[in-house]
Amino acid sequence: MTNVRILIVEDEIALAEVVRDYLRSDGMEVELLSTGTHAVETVLAKRHDLIILDLMLPGVDGLTICRELRQRSDVPIIMTTARVEEIDRLLGLELGADDYVCKPYSPRELVARVRAVLRRRPSGGQATETEAVRLHIDPEKWRATLDGADLDLTRREFSLLAALAARPGRVFSRDQLLSLAFPDDTEVFDRTIDSHIRNIRRKIHSKTDWDPIRSVYGVGYAYEG
Structure with a gap:
């Protein structure tokens, strides 16, 4: 992946x-910052294509950096943290990061996440369709x-898949997901989500080996179509 500029704040x-x-080695240009002090200014000045941002940083923490960047830029952000519990807290804060990775992580996995986030950026819209397998969602x-x-x-399975796919x-x-997919449905509970995800996967797997839903241990789910 050439002509891609990455900033790692770690x-x-x-x-x-x-x-x-x-x-x-994957063809990207990379710049490193070891503190958060000048991270926002660096991103805005140099227009990186993606930021890998650690949560705990000297100077200015990743939480503050992410908030400031989201007020001034839509640059993709992958946040990293040493504790999976922190990911759940970050999700609740609605920071607008594009992905979250818990340490220790495999560098190969992180590179794959970077490529996935970058591939998603040009596309948009409410309906989702992938060129490889042509999954189409018609709300x-x-x-x-x-x-x-x-x-x-089912209606609930569709609502859940559509909620996930709206933000790849x-x-x-x-x-x-309860709030997004079932705001007025009092018969759906948090663990019911897991059952609906299994059913969606089963129906997709009946036609292909492709799995568009990524499970994030201890946190929830993401659509990776």
Whole structure:
């Protein structure tokens, strides 16, 4: 992936350098910052294509940086943290990061996440369709098709898939999915989400091996179509 400029804001220098080397081997240009003090100014001045942002930083923390950037830029942000519990808290704060990764992580996985986020940026809209498998979600008809074949989703399954697909790559907690997909449905609970996800996956897997829904351990789900 050439002509892509990445900024890594990470105070663990050895980790940042390993990630930098992996990204460079994938053809990307990478800049490192070990503190958060000048992160916002650097992003705005140099117009990076994506930021890998640690939560705990000397100077200015990642939480503050993310908030400030979202007021002034739509640059993709992948936030990293050493504790999975922090991811759940960050989701509740609605910071607007594009993805969250918990340490320790595989540099290869992080590179894959970077590529996935960058691929999603040019596309938009409410309906979702992928070129590879042609999953199409039609909110007006309450219909989801895969390669033209109806997935026969229930109304609740469709609502859940549509809520996830409306924000590709965004990690949602179960509580957030309840609010988005079932705001007036008092018979759906947080753990019911898991059952509906299993049913959606089963219906997709009946037609293809592709799985568009990523499970984030201890947190929730993201649509990776």
